[in-house]
Amino acid sequence: MTIDDTSPTGLWQAAGDGRFRLEADAARECAAHYGWIAEELTARIGEARELNRLSGFGGFDSAQQLQGGFEGKAQQAVDALTGARQTCRELQAAVLRAGGLLAEQDLTTAAAMIHHAEKVS
Structure with a gap:
């Protein structure tokens, strides 16, 4: 398996065309870690926002x-x-896509989210 683009978008695309695959259990575990990190970042964002009004x-x-x-x-x-x-x-x-764990509706939602992020960055 060769994946030249290891950005989130590249991994998303590689998971869609079968170049990036994970066992379901591994995908769940990785996704849980990314979810935990995102929640921790949410807390840090709140703390940083408090510093906007000194x-x-x-x-x-x-x-x-x-x-x-x-x-x-x-x-x-x-x-x-x-x-x-x-x-x-x-x-x-x-990683959820790579593990085959996203339903069709979830795929559409996630793809829109990634596409939006590309336009913003």
């Missing part, structure tokens, strides 16, 4: 600039964590 820096221009810089970094963290969570969900779908 206070207590004072009224000096330099203090406001510093506050704005920290808030900007927090938003960058939210964006990065959100992207990582999306990747986990895409990989979860790809």
